Amino acid sequence: MNTSRSTPSRTALPITTPVTEALVHGHLDVEHTERGLLPHRLPARARRQIPDEQLAMAESQPSGVRLAFRTRATAIDLHTVPTKRVYPGVPTPPDGVYDLLVDGRLAAQTTVPGGNLRTIDLSTGRVELTQGPPGTARFAGLPARDKTVEIWLPHTETTELIALDTDAPVTPAPDTGRRRWLHHGSSISHGSNATHPTGTWPAMAAAGAGVDLVNLGFGGSALLDPFTARAIRDAPADLISLKIGINLVNADVMRLRAFAPAVHGFLDTVREGHPATPLLVVSSVLCPIQEDTPGPLAPDFSTGTLRFRATGDPADTATGRLTLTVIRAELARIVAARVADGDPNLHYLDGRSLYGETDHGEHPLPDDLHPDQAGHRRIADHFTRLAFGSTGPFAI
Secondary structure, three states: OEEOOOOOOOOOOOEEEEOOHHHEEOOOEEEEOOOOEEEEOOOHHHHOOOOOHHHHHHHHOOOOOEEEEEEOOOOEEEEEEEEEEEOOOOOOOOOOEEEEEEOOEEEEEEEOOOOEEEEEOOOOOOEEEEOOOOEEEEEOOOOOOOEEEEEEOOOOOEEEEEEEEEOOOEEEOOOOOOOEEEEEEOHHHHOOOOOOHHHOHHHHHHHHHOOEEEEEEOOOOOOOOHHHHHHHHHOOOOEEEEEOOHHHHHOOOOEHHHHHHHHHHHHHHHHHHOOOOOEEEEOOOOOHHHOOOOOOEEEEOOOOOOEEEEOOOHHHHHHOEOOHHHHHHHHHHHHHHHHHOOOOOEEEEOHHHOOOHHHHHHOOOOOOOOOOHHHHHHHHHHHHHHHHOOOOOOOO
């Protein structure tokens, strides 16, 4: 695998192809801009109902979104306008990585410096956007044969797509016939702390199972929003998984009385569009700071790096405040009741079977909330075995 950075020195490639939706996969919508195409992971109707900047930013970050095409090209330039994030008082995140796959195998990686800059104050929530110039993700030395090329976009950088320059023609990749897996979850599903886009746990699980991923993991924003349920209802899917829990606790958005009806309502909406689709409800992976302590969660810079701490009082669970322990028990009860009520294709998976005490001991959460790259691999391996294995709900 070759790794390179964008450089301005290469002679212009002879064939320019505008990026159209026919080349884009893993999204639910696109926005046509002055310069090109902006993929979205929620449709326009849902985006008009988004109540906060966090979800607006998260859904525009193209986790799981990729270009896919056939070509004999040995050199490819993808012109984009990335939008980077910076948090005052926190080290600047590295530039997002573009993964290039040849016939399903990771062959090259690069980054695009510059672009727009979104400055986010974690203490106040204030956001400031500074406009920047386009850049180029450059790949060279690819095999000179007909092949399927995928370019997975940086999973935490909003990425406006402009055009492809190549040294041979490109055509949209044909339909693979693979099953379409739609997954919804929080920041871990989105890919927090994963080092590259095909290294998020859903991307690795999809590759291992041979399915076509649509990742609706939204950092900080898996909050049982009705517009998200409607988006899932209306999207084509052969398999659906819903990871529910951690954001409801760390945002402290509801109490137990509201939680159960909200889960039922979310599932009812999804079932309107997918009445018999295998549907897997997954509770949160192990997160010691939130297992028995309610939110809200707060950033903690006392160690010199960003960590998180829960600020609630465990005694308040008696009055209905949510913890991960409370949510897991309620999700298991809800799923069992719905199965008994006539939904045999609904299933429940305790998230601690994906990342539990043993996994935490071997791969601790660096910021007390999100796994590192090895943790993503561990979650992917467990999910592939438990969901897609011969006895799992997504088995062929």
